[in-house]
Amino acid sequence: MKPYEKLLLENKAWAREMLENDPAFFDRLAHLQTPEFLWIGCSDSRVPANEITNTQPGEIFVHRNIANMVIHTDVNLLSVLDYAVSYLKVKHVIVCGHYGCGGIKAAMTNHDYHQILNMWLRNIKDVYRLHREELDVLTDEENKFDRLVELNVQEQVIHLAKTSIIQRAWKNEQRPQLHGWVYGLKDGIINPVFEMAAGTPIDSLYEYDDL
């Protein structure tokens, strides 16, 4: 059996098991999804949103990219955000990074990863520059790496709050709450590191006053 054929076989077994536990499962989900959460995570195969939160299909709307970035020209991310916030009416948006993130590690080097990856990693270097004072004094490379992972999550949450999508929902519906989490590859535990409740003030440069 080829490796990908195993996936298809496992899928059949999974579908059968789901039906045994809950005969209406697929019928119900085929008609409606009402997730409470939008998850913006890293593409890393070791950080699957549903498994690590023990949630089922239908519970979390998911976007993943390298190093869980919120980049204001990323039409893919913004479409997912707009749909989740404006149409699915999610109550929480979670940016979940992880310790040991390859994207963050790469951004801490001076290596040329060629244009496309360089472009993406540039945004992480900008986070480092913003927090250079705090990071430069950390002499232990592991500590510095871990802290940049945390600060990156924090900055991406703040980027969410800079969008008109979030600001409009905050103004009209006092949701969603924004969360910055970091998952530990070594222990499987999620560490909440940052939070913004609806209406949290942000730098006025980024505030829309005519929403």
Ligand code: CO
């Ligand atoms: Co990663």
